[in-house]
Amino acid sequence: MSFRERQVVILKEMGLGNEEIGRRLQLSTASVATLYRRARTKGYEVVVVLPGDRLGLLEEGVEEPDG
DSSP states (O other): OOHHHHHHHHHHHTTOOHHHHHHHHTOOHHHHHHHHHHHHHHOOOOOOOOOGGGGTOSOTTOOOOOO
């Protein structure tokens, strides 16, 4: 996928609409739709990595292990 296609996919997966994505990336809504359609035809997998503390999985004062 192109860089722009990845940007659009990420913002779409975050729940943003074409108009908001277009505003953020300075693209027309038609361009956003085209980029998203191209990304879908190529197939994509979204992987989001969040630190454990943001998910409330770590105890206070306990650091995440390296690795």
